[in-house]
Amino acid sequence: MSHPNLASIFNKDEKRVDWHDKALWFVRHKRDRSVHNVKGWESLRELGHGIKAHTLSNIDNYLIQFEVNALNNGVQVHWAANAEEHNQIVHKILKKNNAKKVVKSKSMLTEECHLNPYLEADGIEVIDTDLGERIVQLAKEPPSHVVLPAIHKDRHQVDELFQEHLGTEPCDGDPQYLTAEARKHLREKFIQADVAITGVNFAVAETGGFVVCTNEGNADMGAHLAPVHIACMGVEKIIPKQEHLGVFLRLLARSATGQPITTYSSHFKKPRKGAKMHIVIVDNGRSEQLSRPDFRASLHCIRCGACMNTCPIYRRSGGHSYDYTIPGPIGSILSPGKDLKKYSTLPFASTLCGSCSDVCPVKIDIHSQLYKWRQIITKNTPQPFIKKKSMKVMGQIFAKPSQFEKIGKVARWSLRNLPKSFINSKPNAWGKARDLPKGPKQSFDDWHKQREDNKLKNK
Amino acid sequence: MKVGLFIPCYINQLYPQVGIATIELLEKLNVEVVYPSQQTCCGQPMANSGYEYESVGAYNNFVNNFKDFDYIVTPSGSCAYHVKKHYDIIPQTEEVVAVRKNVYELCDFILNVLKRKDLGAAFPYKVGVHKSCHGLRGLRLGSCSEVVEEKYSYIEELLNEVKGTEIMPLKRADECCGFGGTFAVTEEAVSVKMGKDKIKDHLESGVEVITATDTSCLMHLEGLVNRNNQPLKVLHIAEILNSNISSKN
Numbered sequence A: 001m002s003h004p005n006l007a008s009i010f011n012k013d014e015k016r017v018d019w020h021d022k023a024l025w026f027v028r029h030k031r032d033r034s035v036h037n038v039k040g041w042e043s044l045r046e047l048g049h050g051i052k053a054h055t056l057s058n059i060d061n062y063l064i065q066f067e068v069n070a071l072n073n074g075v076q077v078h079w080a081a082n083a084e085e086h087n088q089i090v091h092k093i094l095k096k097n098n099a100k101k102v103v104k105s106k107s108m109l110t111e112e113c114h115l116n117p118y119l120e121a122d123g124i125e126v127i128d129t130d131l132g133e134r135i136v137q138l139a140k141e142p143p144s145h146v147v148l149p150a151i152h153k154d155r156h157q158v159d160e161l162f163q164e165h166l167g168t169e170p171c172d173g174d175p176q177y178l179t180a181e182a183r184k185h186l187r188e189k190f191i192q193a194d195v196a197i198t199g200v201n202f203a204v205a206e207t208g209g210f211v212v213c214t215n216e217g218n219a220d221m222g223a224h225l226a227p228v229h230i231a232c233m234g235v236e237k238i239i240p241k242q243e244h245l246g247v248f249l250r251l252l253a254r255s256a257t258g259q260p261i262t263t264y265s266s267h268f269k270k271p272r273k274g275a276k277m278h279i280v281i282v283d284n285g286r287s288e289q290l291s292r293p294d295f296r297a298s299l300h301c302i303r304c305g306a307c308m309n310t311c312p313i314y315r316r317s318g319g320h321s322y323d324y325t326i327p328g329p330i331g332s333i334l335s336p337g338k339d340l341k342k343y344s345t346l347p348f349a350s351t352l353c354g355s356c357s358d359v360c361p362v363k364i365d366i367h368s369q370l371y372k373w374r375q376i377i378t379k380n381t382p383q384p385f386i387k388k389k390s391m392k393v394m395g396q397i398f399a400k401p402s403q404f405e406k407i408g409k410v411a412r413w414s415l416r417n418l419p420k421s422f423i424n425s426k427p428n429a430w431g432k433a434r435d436l437p438k439g440p441k442q443s444f445d446d447w448h449k450q451r452e453d454n455k456l457k458n459k
Numbered sequence B: 001m002k003v004g005l006f007i008p009c010y011i012n013q014l015y016p017q018v019g020i021a022t023i024e025l026l027e028k029l030n031v032e033v034v035y036p037s038q039q040t041c042c043g044q045p046m047a048n049s050g051y052e053y054e055s056v057g058a059y060n061n062f063v064n065n066f067k068d069f070d071y072i073v074t075p076s077g078s079c080a081y082h083v084k085k086h087y088d089i090i091p092q093t094e095e096v097v098a099v100r101k102n103v104y105e106l107c108d109f110i111l112n113v114l115k116r117k118d119l120g121a122a123f124p125y126k127v128g129v130h131k132s133c134h135g136l137r138g139l140r141l142g143s144c145s146e147v148v149e150e151k152y153s154y155i156e157e158l159l160n161e162v163k164g165t166e167i168m169p170l171k172r173a174d175e176c177c178g179f180g181g182t183f184a185v186t187e188e189a190v191s192v193k194m195g196k197d198k199i200k201d202h203l204e205s206g207v208e209v210i211t212a213t214d215t216s217c218l219m220h221l222e223g224l225v226n227r228n229n230q231p232l233k234v235l236h237i238a239e240i241l242n243s244n245i246s247s248k249n
Ligand code: SF4
Pocket: A255, A300, A301, A302, A303, A304, A305, A306, A307, A308, A330, A356, A359, A360, A361, A362, A363, A364, A366
């Protein structure tokens, strides 16, 4: 379904929209308070942008450097051209280790590759260990936000889910009780796990190490308990140097939640004695996006979620209305590169207000890219005849002043003289909840002409 | 100083009073304003809908009408922004480059070119300022809440000098109103919800009159206010700056 359709379904329950909007605005506001305290915040963004741009332009070299260093550290490195390959590689590692039970910390990449169903089809249990992710996993839903995957669920819905799946007592949505129960449940899974899968926030070329950021410590818990650790990363996660973490960790935590630093920024470098560590480096369309000059900066993204929190449309339509792994403004510039037709409504799910670009810690020109995708979409995907035609006619009217005047007269007359019920009737989406302006008798042109004529007369 | 006035198409046809206030205000400030009568539209409606190529005729018409002016002034941040940002798809002749450089939103022009602040206006009402996004984040007519920078706002600087006007604080000072051109129609549900929330913020702050640098946002908000019979008036900033109302009724 298209974004407008899904968004209007979401908007049927206005209270829910209000609640969703406020919850996310709260996070955006926390971000504001936190970044406004950092001297040089804007330079930090500039720096983040610069490092990412440089890295993308030299990504081949940095990835190879990373591989060499990781191999030297005793890590096994795998390359996957696409989602399918990624899933196969992970599956093979699991098979080799006789793994039946997997714990996974948050990784949007494995969501993008649909790893869970792939493994589950072979009887492997995959447990998402981030609390929000576990909630949506139990609900059999995809995450609706990159940092707050279950932000669309309120605590009462979580209460019900836990009763059904974890056998908890009804608790009127008591968050303390619910988190305690989730913790108990997850601890058990951590202890039983044969393999831990994590995402990667930053992979450092110079050291071959990588950093995983979580607020719950679930990546560490998984990786330190299981004998095998598989870390999955998109190619764009690479940064050249360890010292660059000083830029990105500061940008990420504040932009994501307003925290000065994420609770756990875990640095992994080599497997501990007797354990194994794998890194899977995935392309899956990223080098194609890199080849598009207008859109390559979308690969700067560090998945902080700030553009979602700030987006007035995201807040009022929910992450699922985007129907793509990465929702919100950044998802709307990434997804058309994957499937132009399927995601053709996403770049239009924006007023081009520009808040996303101003909030983005790595200065991606998100709203300009939305505008550019629009131009490509109208040319390359089937558009409603009426839209195409009306744009053409409008273009012609505006190119010729004489026509413009005639049409304007008709429009004003109609607004003045046709009954309100007709003007605001069905095909007019404007009029469903809004009145149209009353058409004035005189346009500005008419008024001005009259004034000029009078001036002449009075001379 | 040769100043050309650009009146956006929807103001011309639907809100002529905004154009009239603009011209009167500029004349009060001793600016000799010329209104080229062959002007139509900046081309934004088609371009933002993804039909940039259909707007080339409008772009050329705009440039032809305004190429001979030192400044082009318009009571619309959105149109000024469109000319500046998006007239890059036509050949960048000297004329095009000059037009893109010389186009100004009205408040920006008054404050930063004319260097005038106190315009002698009086308007004894509680005013809520809607900071239209293209003016704010496109033309940078003010600081926005996302960016760490010194606080400023051209429209509020001018309003502060208006006798009797009280600027009311808002909870979300610069969130979008949800107009967004064709977005208002294609994403009707979200657009309306955004507008309703915006109006609620103004009402809760005790605002009597909502104003902005853009009539497009205001048309959307006014449509909602009128439909729901809410006690709010909606006026373009030019209308307020051109007012001389000494006391309420
Ligand atoms: S695009 Fe920018 S703001 Fe949005 S998630 Fe990525 S880094 Fe954060």
